[in-house]
Amino acid sequence: MTFELMTYRDGEQLLEAAVAFPQNVSIAPAVLVVHQWGGRGEGEHRAVERLAQLGYVGVAIDVYGKGVQGNATGDNTHLIAPWAADRASLLRRLNAGVQFARSLERVNSASVAAIGYCFGGLCVLDLARSGADLSGVVSLHGTLDDNGLEPDRRISAKLLVEHGWLDPLTPPEMIFAFAEEMRRRNADWQLHVHGQAMHAFTEPHAKAPEYGMAYDANADRRSWEATASFLTEVFARKTQ
Amino acid sequence: MTFELMTYRDGEQLLEAAVAFPQNVSIAPAVLVVHQWGGRGEGEHRAVERLAQLGYVGVAIDVYGKGVQGNATGDNTHLIAPWAADRASLLRRLNAGVQFARSLERVNSASVAAIGYCFGGLCVLDLARSGADLSGVVSLHGTLDDNGLEPDRRISAKLLVEHGWLDPLTPPEMIFAFAEEMRRRNADWQLHVHGQAMHAFTEPHAKAPEYGMAYDANADRRSWEATASFLTEVFARKTQ
Numbered sequence: 001m002t003f004e005l006m007t008y009r010d011g012e013q014l015l016e017a018a019v020a021f022p023q024n025v026s027i028a029p030a031v032l033v034v035h036q037w038g039g040r041g042e043g044e045h046r047a048v049e050r051l052a053q054l055g056y057v058g059v060a061i062d063v064y065g066k067g068v069q070g071n072a073t074g075d076n077t078h079l080i081a082p083w084a085a086d087r088a089s090l091l092r093r094l095n096a097g098v099q100f101a102r103s104l105e106r107v108n109s110a111s112v113a114a115i116g117y118c119f120g121g122l123c124v125l126d127l128a129r130s131g132a133d134l135s136g137v138v139s140l141h142g143t144l145d146d147n148g149l150e151p152d153r154r155i156s157a158k159l160l161v162e163h164g165w166l167d168p169l170t171p172p173e174m175i176f177a178f179a180e181e182m183r184r185r186n187a188d189w190q191l192h193v194h195g196q197a198m199h200a201f202t203e204p205h206a207k208a209p210e211y212g213m214a215y216d217a218n219a220d221r222r223s224w225e226a227t228a229s230f231l232t233e234v235f236a237r238k239t240q
Numbered sequence: 241m242t243f244e245l246m247t248y249r250d251g252e253q254l255l256e257a258a259v260a261f262p263q264n265v266s267i268a269p270a271v272l273v274v275h276q277w278g279g280r281g282e283g284e285h286r287a288v289e290r291l292a293q294l295g296y297v298g299v300a301i302d303v304y305g306k307g308v309q310g311n312a313t314g315d316n317t318h319l320i321a322p323w324a325a326d327r328a329s330l331l332r333r334l335n336a337g338v339q340f341a342r343s344l345e346r347v348n349s350a351s352v353a354a355i356g357y358c359f360g361g362l363c364v365l366d367l368a369r370s371g372a373d374l375s376g377v378v379s380l381h382g383t384l385d386d387n388g389l390e391p392d393r394r395i396s397a398k399l400l401v402e403h404g405w406l407d408p409l410t411p412p413e414m415i416f417a418f419a420e421e422m423r424r425r426n427a428d429w430q431l432h433v434h435g436q437a438m439h440a441f442t443e444p445h446a447k448a449p450e451y452g453m454a455y456d457a458n459a460d461r462r463s464w465e466a467t468a469s470f471l472t473e474v475f476a477r478k479t480q
Contacts, residue, residue, distance in 0.1 A: 179405055182435050189435035195422050
């Protein structure tokens, strides 16, 4: 496995991705990793390394800009708010990441998927909503609200949502609205609920159960296994 | 793999199980399979064979009685209704099956799990609700309503519910009530929603989408993979 920081651009803005390449594989599918509200950090780096161990090129893209870093355990509302308020710009920024991943030399550009944590979960769903030609997307403790940009767009990517039932950011009403949206768009979607998990269940430093945020070892392990199994399926189908 | 029909009893009632033993394994965990409303049939026999291929003793138990068989594609309300109306008797009948499985010579009696289809899904949840010492239970397109027998009983079995979002027998309100019940009982529960699947998604002969019942190849395959992965986890933890 080799790990590299690489820059790319969205218009004038310089962005920095962390890319992990698998060993002994000349060409491989790519899996984007979209970061949580604190920006691209350790959690995303761990994810791309694990993806490379599965034989994929793991590409942790960047929404905020090279060097922009939040506080891993603090409030990052100031970073996320502008993007949550302008989902069209967010989509353009995300697509720059997709294009960057497709352009990598060892990537099979026909086999690209995306996973995202928290804010990144919303991001990968937005990519799917836009009709992006992705094999699949996985949201891990992300919010599910539609961006309203193209409500009738057919979704071609398969979707998997890994959700903690005790996550206060994604209450039952939001699950319902999402299910109805997916039905309307005729999407191939799955929802995997972890009954005892709160928000941020994959983040080892999340320890604020009083705010509904806490690491959960079971949900972390199970959601990763489900994600790995999902990626195996979507890439196998893509190349059939 | 060897397949055998074996009889056992619940009081005076003679029951018949279909048991599949794995090859080259002297002692193995047991996985009960509880049948859908039509009684123990082809689907359950396929399931125990697949379980034996995974290295488990697959035990398709019997609720209705030896020789009592419904119509695989017809209405079996007359068979299911008495049991749905008397969940205490149902629980006793199910426990006879658990005891039978534990008593089998090649079964590790400390490692027993249960899966069930439709009516059988309700049955395995009832076993869990009773505090039965099972490693895990999986409901596949089963209904989720509590039996009210022991509402405060702690659930020790891990639970996985495989659910088709378009299943009219398990509407969203039932999902919510179940989630609240599981939270109250402090259970380790997971729900895997298959967005495009209806009721009976594992049954190849189910072809009545107008009644919300239809086979779904994706949900069938994915729910089986999730079940296999779940069994691996619950038996590994049990023996640690």
